[in-house]
Amino acid sequence: MEVWHSRRKESLDIIVCVKHVPETAEAEIKIDATGKAIEKTGLVFDINEWDDYALEEAVRIKEKSGGTVTAITVGPEDTDSTLRKCLARGADKAMRLTDPKFQGSDSYAIAKILQSTIKGLSFDLILTGALAGDDGYTMVGPILAELLGIQHATMVKKIEFDDGVAKVNRELEGGLEEKTEVKMPAVLSIQTGINEPRYVSIMGIRKAMKKEIKVLGLADIGLSESEVGETGSWIKVEKIFVPPAEKQAEFIKGSPEEVTTKIAEILKSRGLI
Amino acid sequence: MTEIFVLAEHRQGQIRDITFEMLTKGKELAEKTNTDLTAVLLGKDVKEHAKTISEYAKKVFLVEDAKLENFNSEAYQKVLSNLTKEHKPLLTMIGHTSFGVDLAPSLAAALKLPLATDCIDLAFEGETLVITRQMYGGKVNVKAKVRKSESYIVTVRQAAFAAQKPNISGETMEVSSPLTEETTEKRFIEYVSPPPGGVDITAAEVLVGIGRGIKDESNMPMVEELAKALGGVLACSRPIVDKGWLSTDRQVGSSGKTVKPKLYIALGISGAFQHVLGMKNSDLIIAVNKDSNAPIFSFADYGVVDDLFKIAPALKDKIQELKG
Numbered sequence: 001m002e003v004w005h006s007r008r009k010e011s012l013d014i015i016v017c018v019k020h021v022p023e024t025a026e027a028e029i030k031i032d033a034t035g036k037a038i039e040k041t042g043l044v045f046d047i048n049e050w051d052d053y054a055l056e057e058a059v060r061i062k063e064k065s066g067g068t069v070t071a072i073t074v075g076p077e078d079t080d081s082t083l084r085k086c087l088a089r090g091a092d093k094a095m096r097l098t099d100p101k102f103q104g105s106d107s108y109a110i111a112k113i114l115q116s117t118i119k120g121l122s123f124d125l126i127l128t129g130a131l132a133g134d135d136g137y138t139m140v141g142p143i144l145a146e147l148l149g150i151q152h153a154t155m156v157k158k159i160e161f162d163d164g165v166a167k168v169n170r171e172l173e174g175g176l177e178e179k180t181e182v183k184m185p186a187v188l189s190i191q192t193g194i195n196e197p198r199y200v201s202i203m204g205i206r207k208a209m210k211k212e213i214k215v216l217g218l219a220d221i222g223l224s225e226s227e228v229g230e231t232g233s234w235i236k237v238e239k240i241f242v243p244p245a246e247k248q249a250e251f252i253k254g255s256p257e258e259v260t261t262k263i264a265e266i267l268k269s270r271g272l273i
Numbered sequence: 274m275t276e277i278f279v280l281a282e283h284r285q286g287q288i289r290d291i292t293f294e295m296l297t298k299g300k301e302l303a304e305k306t307n308t309d310l311t312a313v314l315l316g317k318d319v320k321e322h323a324k325t326i327s328e329y330a331k332k333v334f335l336v337e338d339a340k341l342e343n344f345n346s347e348a349y350q351k352v353l354s355n356l357t358k359e360h361k362p363l364l365t366m367i368g369h370t371s372f373g374v375d376l377a378p379s380l381a382a383a384l385k386l387p388l389a390t391d392c393i394d395l396a397f398e399g400e401t402l403v404i405t406r407q408m409y410g411g412k413v414n415v416k417a418k419v420r421k422s423e424s425y426i427v428t429v430r431q432a433a434f435a436a437q438k439p440n441i442s443g444e445t446m447e448v449s450s451p452l453t454e455e456t457t458e459k460r461f462i463e464y465v466s467p468p469p470g471g472v473d474i475t476a477a478e479v480l481v482g483i484g485r486g487i488k489d490e491s492n493m494p495m496v497e498e499l500a501k502a503l504g505g506v507l508a509c510s511r512p513i514v515d516k517g518w519l520s521t522d523r524q525v526g527s528s529g530k531t532v533k534p535k536l537y538i539a540l541g542i543s544g545a546f547q548h549v550l551g552m553k554n555s556d557l558i559i560a561v562n563k564d565s566n567a568p569i570f571s572f573a574d575y576g577v578v579d580d581l582f583k584i585a586p587a588l589k590d591k592i593q594e595l596k597g
Contacts, residue, residue: 024409024410024412025410025485025512025543026485026486026543026563026564027564028564028565028566029409029412029413029566031413038409038413108382108387108388111382130374133409133410134408134409135408136390136391136406136407136408136410137390137391138369138374138378138390138391138428139374139377139378139388139390140378141378142346142374142375142378142379142382143378143379143381143382145379146378146379146382146383147382151347151458151459152346152375152379153375153459154371154374154375155371155374155375167462169465170371170375171371171528172284172370172371172372172464172528173370173371173431173527173528174527174528174529174530174531175466175467175521175522175524175528175529175530176464176465176466176467177464177465177466177467178343178344178461178462178463178464178465179461179462179463179464179465180345180459180460180461180462181459181460181462182458182459183457183458183459192511192512192515193511193514193515196516196517233420234381234387234388234389234419234420235387235389235404235417235418235419235420236417236418236419236420237415237416237417238403238416238417238418239415239416240408240413240414240415240416241413241414241416242413242414242566243407243411243412243413243414243568243571244414245570245571246571246572247571247572248570248571249558249560249570249571249572249573249574249575249576250574250575250576251570251575251576251577251578252575252576252577253578256579256583256584256587257587259577259579259584259587260584260587260588260590260591261591263559263575263577263588263591264588264591264592264595266557266559266575267503267536267592268595270535270536270557272479272503272535272536272557273503273592273595273596
């Protein structure tokens, strides 16, 4: 019993919540005909950048201490590619929660969908990204924790374990961090830069193609229709629009030679060269 | 008459700017909704802070407890839950800061009150709260309605509202702390300062700021040479530090340094709010980005819509040529 207990304490079963999002950092964005969303065609979808670091952290913990990593997402079938990536990177299991009724869910509704699934699973730790690169709500992790009745820490840049607690460094403003101790099981929302996500080999992706992705719908997770989708959400988007500019840069046009000549003139006139 | 709560944020003896920004916006909203503005201050030995804040709000609820000395979402949540249940504020404003994002979501879920995060504008249309926030790294704004409720919670983006000192002398009311036992599940240990770096970017007169557009570490020498030719140093946005190409002390933005050089050249930086907050007051900003709609062009004085891999080396050559 002693032996089992100590081994059990060292190995951790980790759930990682991931989101499949369009990569928009360097893409040009267009507002679609509804005026409530962006044009998705032509955009490349991938795992949310913050979730990528969360997954990598989970896999590193598993490699060091043993245990399992389960990746969970909410979304339609095309989000499987993000789950396959998680499996290729070291997740043992993958689950996708999907239902036409989930359409229109905000972060609150998503947290409820995740909670209703996760409460039936065995886990020591849940990792999420601190935020999603698309909507940036920054709330799924701590809401999920509250609904599960466990503690949380957000903006996590470092994790250490010590006798039933996670000691984390949280990123504050201006380069400062705080060290905080959280009782486990807990939800930790991961900030980018906590690690260096690994490269996925073609072989890894091929192997992951054969693994099963468990798919569950509204009826399977035991939520009512009114708890999900737009009716189960806090936020209802009315319209999206291009931000009004505080000022507009004066554009310098021409060949690199012409452009740099103009810049050099500006710098010279200001005594910068 | 109900009220609008503003949660004061302070750290290491300093009231943080977001507090005054929210108090300014909160005052405007209180006037429009015919409610009172109440600041909520939690801490230990913070009566001086209460005095300062009382010049911005009609009332200050002061809760002092040794367990509130440093921010702790578990302890803060217990105190705020009690105050919210008792006073039923129309709105509670919390900073969209590292403290705020650790507190507001679980507080809202526990109280079953709707929460809107990272708001850059707020208004009431009748009894419905309408908020403006950004998506896709600041490339679009969103106007959204918050589910109708008697009480709302929001987190407010830093620097979204300018702080203005009104002519108020508010009343401080001490509220006894409801924290009875030591918080057991979450405990603040200590602040950890970043290791001192070799370069102080806040002292540099010329900064070449690089972002995601740099693409590969092998392109670093090229931008380093440009910085050198300009007599400046390299700075960067978050992704460059995350990748380990530059150290943390080079990061400009809300989680890094705030800089105000004579010249800031932004290369391949889209201009997400977090970065812009740290450099928008530079004397002269020149931005190079392939995306003509990149938000950085709303903050730059001059913009070049082109490939930085063409512009940066050409600029380096041009400057070296002029310098002889």
